[in-house]
Amino acid sequence: MSLPSSPAARVQGAPAGAGGPLLACTGLRFSWPGAATPTLDIDRFDVAAGETLFLHGPSGCGKSTLLTILAGVLQPQAGSVELLGTPWSALRSSRRDQRRADHVGYVFQQFNLLPYLSVLDNVLLPCRFSAVRARAAGDAQGEARRLLGHMALPAALWQREPTALSVGQQQRVAAARALIGRPALVIADEPTSALDEDLRERFVEVLLNACRDAGSALVFVSHDQRLAPRFERRVSLPALNRAAGATLAAGEEAAA
Numbered sequence: 001m002s003l004p005s006s007p008a009a010r011v012q013g014a015p016a017g018a019g020g021p022l023l024a025c026t027g028l029r030f031s032w033p034g035a036a037t038p039t040l041d042i043d044r045f046d047v048a049a050g051e052t053l054f055l056h057g058p059s060g061c062g063k064s065t066l067l068t069i070l071a072g073v074l075q076p077q078a079g080s081v082e083l084l085g086t087p088w089s090a091l092r093s094s095r096r097d098q099r100r101a102d103h104v105g106y107v108f109q110q111f112n113l114l115p116y117l118s119v120l121d122n123v124l125l126p127c128r129f130s131a132v133r134a135r136a137a138g139d140a141q142g143e144a145r146r147l148l149g150h151m152a153l154p155a156a157l158w159q160r161e162p163t164a165l166s167v168g169q170q171q172r173v174a175a176a177r178a179l180i181g182r183p184a185l186v187i188a189d190e191p192t193s194a195l196d197e198d199l200r201e202r203f204v205e206v207l208l209n210a211c212r213d214a215g216s217a218l219v220f221v222s223h224d225q226r227l228a229p230r231f232e233r234r235v236s237l238p239a240l241n242r243a244a245g246a247t248l249a250a251g252e253e254a255a256a
């Protein structure tokens with residue numbers, strides 16, 4: 001048996017011999033109910049396995065809406081979004097929830113940690129909801145401790161409740177929770193907006209390293225352009241999204 005040829009090959013759930021993108025959006029159209037104009041109108045948007053992508057654009061251009069569609073939470077009115085070769089629209093709601101739990105880690109702006117669980121139990125949550133994540137994690141307790149250590153969270157905090165932690169520490173717990181069980185895709189929606197500049201840089205570095213280590217692709221939304229050079233690819237949503245009235249010529253800024 002040959003060894004995995006790239007970090008991405010270590011991710012759970014990658015189809016055997018897959019040559020296509022991890023995530024493929026085609027002809028995507030989405031309007032919020034009652035809205036006069038569509039929010040998203042995107043011909044094509046792909047994310048490759050294991051790549052790190054910085055998604056930016058002004059407030060209201062549809063970044064969070066797109067992330068929610070990528071994660072299969074919202075369904076577009078037209079077009080297709082495929083994760084690991086399966087369109088979200090082909091699945092019943094309960095199967096979509098399970099597939100999301102199996103393959104997607106989400107880091108929210110407001111962390112969404114459960115206040116009545118310890119730090120460690122928060123990180124372990126995805127393994128409770130997904131046998132795929134639990135299998136990939138192996139020794140889940142050990143993996144949760146390893147990730148918290150990777151995130152530079154002192155062991156003295158692991159049994160505390162999240163509310164006893166600083167904002168920066170809570171954010172790193174949320175990142176460890178998103179990464180446990182090596183999901184194919186990690187989505188981070190403005191995860192640094194509550195952090196000061198120094199913490200922001202450090203958080204992004206740790207998150208990028210952890211994603212590379214796990215082989216997870218990362219789609220990271222932020223207004224802070226100073227973070228952009230750290231990512232392999234940068235995408236301007238207004239340039240991609242005709243509904244945002246984009247006038248920029250190119251949909252993407254070339255990687256450095």
Ligand SMILES: Nc1ncnc2c1ncn2[C@@H]1O[C@H](COP(=O)(O)OP(=O)(O)OP(=O)(O)O)[C@@H](O)[C@H]1O
Binds near residue numbers: 039057058
């Ligand atoms: N739950 C909702 N119901 C109706 N309209 C919504 C909802 N969420 C967002 N919108 C609308 O969709 C558009 C895009 O919002 P979205 O939050 O996706 O933008 P964004 O680029 O993430 O903004 P920000 O950078 O401020 O977070 C906005 O016009 C917003 O008002």
